[in-house]
Amino acid sequence: MARTGEITALTSSVLLRLFSYIFFRWIPGDLFPQLLGTSFAIYCTSWIYVVLTTPPYDVVDEKVDVVVKPIEYGTGSDSTSNGVPAEEIDVEDTIITKSKPPHPLLTLLTGVPSTSMFASLTSFAVNVVLFLFMIDATYRAALFHTLEDFSFARLGYVSENSAKILVREPNITRLPIFLSYRYADVPVIKTSGAHFDSSWRHSSSVVDLSEETDFTAVMTIEGLRPDTRYQYALSNNYTSYFITAPPPGSVSRRGLIPDETVIRSDETNRGGTFTFLHSSCIKTRFPYNPLDHPLTIPGMRPLAKAFSKLNPAFFLFLGDFIYVDVPRRHGVDVSNYRREYRQVYASPEWPLGARVLQDPLYPDQTDYDLPWIHVYDDHEISNDWSANTTGVFPAALDPYTHYHISGNPPPSEYAERNGLFSRRTSLSPVHTQTYTTFIQGPSSFFLMDTRRYRSEPCSSSDETCDATMLGEAQRKSLLSWLAAPPSNPGVRWKILVSSVPFTRNWRVNAKDTWGGYLSERRQVLEAIWAAGSDGSGTGVIILSGDRHEHATTAFPPPPRLENDLGARVGEAAAVEFSTSPLSMFYLPWRTYREDPPKLSSTGDYYVGHERETCLKYHPEGNSKFGAIRIESPKGSGQSLLRYMLYVDGQEVWSHVLVAPERRRGAIGKWKEGAWE
16 A cells, blocks of 8 residues: 555656646646646645655565474473373574655655655655645735736737827825826927926816726827827826827837938937837746746736837737736626726836836936727636627626727727727726727837637638628728728838737647638738739738747738739738747747648649748747837838847747738729729
8 A cells, every 4th residue: 555655746746846847837727726726735735645654764674483392391291291291383484674765856856755863854845845846836816916006007908199198096085186298308390499398287177086997087188299208297206208100100219320321320219210119928937936926927027128229109918918817817897807906007027117217319318108009808807808899708808998009099980980898987088999000100000809709710721601700891891991992102011910820730629710711811912912912012911929939921812813913923912921939938839830722723722721831930938029110211112021039038030011002003803892
């Protein structure tokens, strides 16, 4: 039985340590707390049993001696019995033992107790500590950092003439909250006699905040100048700087020398460029370090290091801002979802990712806030969510509405036409549309919602399945946006934003990506190819996240369109840049694989077998983000888009795209949702 106890202790200890390594360094999945708890309970029981029942020595040999002695009686006694002499038999059993060797190193490695009590107790303590680390990682933040009294302010969407500021203030003694702002810049273009008033101006105020919106509100500053630095101040002691976007269709002119003919050669200015960042997936305190703050976000540190070189205009976050179900779901009500958002914003590292430490025009002044624009994915709701607005979706949408939608770009015309607004407070209507479009600088963006409207996905072999990820209304809005000519001639790029990868080349759980909606994806690809070759001079790229890896994939048009497009076939190709996580795990095995396309008898690709060419695959790195820099070389008439991949704070790869050439009088081949 002792041997059985040792085997049980060995197995449970090895599993406990293996699961701990995976949980703390690879995948903090919701299954591992259960596995760790079960392994630890079995280990403790078997360890105690082995210690109490296993002797500290081994039997080496055993000798049995039998000695026969005659029985001696006293005088006068009869020495015989029935004529047989009386005898005494003496049996001597000698057991030779040897103390068991302690094997302290083996004990420490396996966790099985031995005669070395120090090594046994130390090994037991190691497993106890691993179990306590799991408890700490799983429950500490939820139990001790609920943050009901947490107050903060962050910068939301900033256009060329307005800025949104999200504020949370549960302390009613600080109400009402007044927002003021002032001009904090010098003219980018010096005009003789121009006067810029730097005095403080009142913008708006919030009179009442309640638990209905988790004590949040969005305050808006309007009437601002493009590409200009401002300072804002809230009456509850929050203040910072921000820079407005350049005019639609323009790149930033910050960093130009006074004669406006030469751009500074250093890379730390915005002059002649427009830069923004993107990534997805944030999990606090991963990889796990017991010495870290429970709400730490390690990936923010390498992100902040790159700010001084890139000077981005905003950060485009593509979902999984919270992991409500990792490593364990602590509830399904609104309060649990709200707590997760507060914990991210209360992280000691959050200011690192929300502020650029230096404006090149003012190296001796304070930082400026970086606007964050959001889409959501499954872990803001539940893993691989595809149940529309049922179940936990209303509880999940509540804090996403107040913390992110309210600070995002305003709703598209579709929301206004169809009344997708719900008045949550007496202050202002809070819309609940989760997809929208906006223009900033030389780019037009479409932020897709890939969760709320999706149906059940199709199998990869079903070419007739009409499953939808977007829903009819969103799909029509997207196709119209792709087909429409740019509203401003300076807009040279259309950027399609998806929380999940557009490519089907990721093989793990591919049905959760666009790989489960291939028929609808074909419609979108057709529209992208049309937009890239219609002569408007507009290039199309796709940005996505979710996979905790990076891959750049090109989608050239099918053979049947190559004759129609001719030399423009390269212009029509779409390119997807999929990058994540910002602060989370990456898989230790490879999940992306490029397969050759399959042609039908008509020379077209089968549905789901479009040519998808891998340009770059980089899976490693706990912190990855992409930087998109758009510039227009003076006098060239071209627009260049440079994509830079950053891994753990270092640029590891870049790729340059050129916007299609404009052609006068060009007539596209796309009409009413189909190729002619």
